[in-house]
Amino acid sequence: MQPDREEMTATIESIGFAATHDGEFALAVVLRFPNGGTSQVQILNEHLAPVMAKANVSTANELVGMPWCVLNI
Numbered sequence: 001m002q003p004d005r006e007e008m009t010a011t012i013e014s015i016g017f018a019a020t021h022d023g024e025f026a027l028a029v030v031l032r033f034p035n036g037g038t039s040q041v042q043i044l045n046e047h048l049a050p051v052m053a054k055a056n057v058s059t060a061n062e063l064v065g066m067p068w069c070v071l072n073i
Helices: 045-055
Strands: 011-019 025-032 038-044
Touching (some): 038 045
Antiparallel strands (some): 011 025, 025 038
């Protein structure tokens, strides 16, 4: 029996900020996978508004607990 898709989905564990090589800021997002592993991805400043609109949130902290697919814009 295959696990359902929701059980296999990484979730957003935490949000922070990181500096880019251009001196801009990016949202640092830690993803938690069902097997316990983690990974960090960055959302550049210019992509933050579309991500938040897709997730229907008004602050970045509201992304915590959501599936990682909301980051895919």
